[in-house]
Amino acid sequence: MDYPKLRYVETFPVETGGEKFIGLRDPLNFTDKILFLTPPTLFIVSMFDGKHSLRDIQAACMQRFGEMIFLDKIQEIVGQLDSHLFLDSDRFHEFEFQVRCQFLDAPFRSAVHAGVSYPIDDLELKRFLASHFDAASDERGPEASTPMQPPKGIIAPHIDLRQGGVCYGWAYEQIRQSAFDLFVILGTAHAPIRRLFAATVKDFETPLGLVKTDRCLMERLKLRYGGGLFEDEFAHKMEHSVEFQVLYLKYLYGERREFKILPILCGSFHQLLLEKQSPHSVKEFQSFVDVLRDLLNQSGERVCFIAGADLSHIGLRFGDPRPPDGIELCGLELEDRDTLKAISNLDKEGFWESIRKDGDRRRICGFPCIYTLLNLLPECSGILLRYDQMNDRNTGSAVSYASLVFH
Numbered sequence: 100m101d102y103p104k105l106r107y108v109e110t111f112p113v114e115t116g117g118e119k120f121i122g123l124r125d126p127l128n129f130t131d132k133i134l135f136l137t138p139p140t141l142f143i144v145s146m147f148d149g150k151h152s153l154r155d156i157q158a159a160c161m162q163r164f165g166e167m168i169f170l171d172k173i174q175e176i177v178g179q180l181d182s183h184l185f186l187d188s189d190r191f192h193e194f195e196f197q198v199r200c201q202f203l204d205a206p207f208r209s210a211v212h213a214g215v216s217y218p219i220d221d222l223e224l225k226r227f228l229a230s231h232f233d234a235a236s237d238e239r240g241p242e243a244s245t246p247m248q249p250p251k252g253i254i255a256p257h258i259d260l261r262q263g264g265v266c267y268g269w270a271y272e273q274i275r276q277s278a279f280d281l282f283v284i285l286g287t288a289h290a291p292i293r294r295l296f297a298a299t300v301k302d303f304e305t306p307l308g309l310v311k312t313d314r315c316l317m318e319r320l321k322l323r324y325g326g327g328l329f330e331d332e333f334a335h336k337m338e339h340s341v342e343f344q345v346l347y348l349k350y351l352y353g354e355r356r357e358f359k360i361l362p363i364l365c366g367s368f369h370q371l372l373l374e375k376q377s378p379h380s381v382k383e384f385q386s387f388v389d390v391l392r393d394l395l396n397q398s399g400e401r402v403c404f405i406a407g408a409d410l411s412h413i414g415l416r417f418g419d420p421r422p423p424d425g426i427e428l429c430g431l432e433l434e435d436r437d438t439l440k441a442i443s444n445l446d447k448e449g450f451w452e453s454i455r456k457d458g459d460r461r462r463i464c465g466f467p468c469i470y471t472l473l474n475l476l477p478e479c480s481g482i483l484l485r486y487d488q489m490n491d492r493n494t495g496s497a498v499s500y501a502s503l504v505f506h
Contacts, residue, residue: 233268251404283403284363293331297330303360451470485502
């Protein structure tokens with residue numbers, strides 16, 4: 100610990116009682132603790148990069164603040180961060196190993212966000228989810244009709260259900276009356292993964308019962324695709340973008356008909372953007388799309404594709420210099436709607452270009468799973484059902500999201 104190193108963490112600004120702090124949280128959720136740092140402490144922690152010794156940090160503080168910071172104080176900060184698993188240390192690696200083993204040995208993927216983002220009690224959960232469909236129905240009005248033909252796919256948000264429930268309701272109403280054997284769920288991997296895609300064969304637990312993964316199909320995909328499909332399986336442990344979709348499916352179909360899922364997390368395309376490479380030029384991507392499409396065609400099953408995807412992320416929490424104002428949010432909506440138009444038209448390269456042209460300035464986190472969806476869908480067209488923004492004034496940040504259906 101003479102050269103402390105901070106793990107991959109998220110930072111966000113906080114202001115309370117007129118004082119400003121920086122919050123630290125773990126996006127991988129090895130710890131649910133949130134630590135709040137004062138500006139001087141933040142300076143110290145910013146040097147926890149594994150390259151600066153405690154004495155280097157002490158000297159830097161002297162130069163920055165003009166006063167001596169005792170080594171005991173720096174060691175105390177190191178100890179606090181380490182005790183809460185924020186450091187890349189022996190303590191963390193031992194804990195990580197135990198958690199990974201527990202996940203891989205578990206018979207199913209637990210409903211880790213139950214009791215936090217949605218009720219854990221089954222009856223309360225049903226009322227909670229039903230309210231989303233009721234609200235969506237109220238917005239559509241009594242003259243709205245349910246599509247006669249089953250859709251080929253939908254895009255739903257993955258934002259917290261307490262925030263985006265109505266938008267989920269709009270998306271999942273489109274498949275309420277349809278009969279499907281298999282749902283291919285493309286989720287957004289919020290934690291870094293080494294490959295473009297990460298799968299799991301685990302069934303998914305919900306408060307309404309288990310949802311089964313099509314293990315046979317997944318094994319065939321693994322056999323033909325290869326590509327380290329399960330190398331990043333652990334990313335599924337805490338990832339909510341698939342869990343939330345599974346919840347709505349179990350609510351809609353759980354007591355009426357059998358179905359299975361194929362849960363796939365899509366990793367970052369950021370490096371491709373930097374290199375100005377379309378995913379089509381990457382063998383790992385194109386091979387996955389070709390193999391999965393072929394396997395689904397051979398299966399003869401009734402398949403629906405689902406992308407769990409949010410759109411733009413702007414403001415202080417995401418690295419912008421100031422919170423968005425009303426004008427910026429209006430401008431954001433115009434840009435998002437242009438992007439959504441390309442998505443609706445299944446214009447894969449138009450969608451790619453809308454993000455590539457400014458280096459993903461809007462930080463569209465659902466970009467990889469939406470792009471993958473567009474490459475898997477058969478010939479069809481999309482309809483934008485609902486667009487919304489969550490403007491969090493507490494963090495000076497905003498997130499946009501939408502629901503679409505493809506027929």
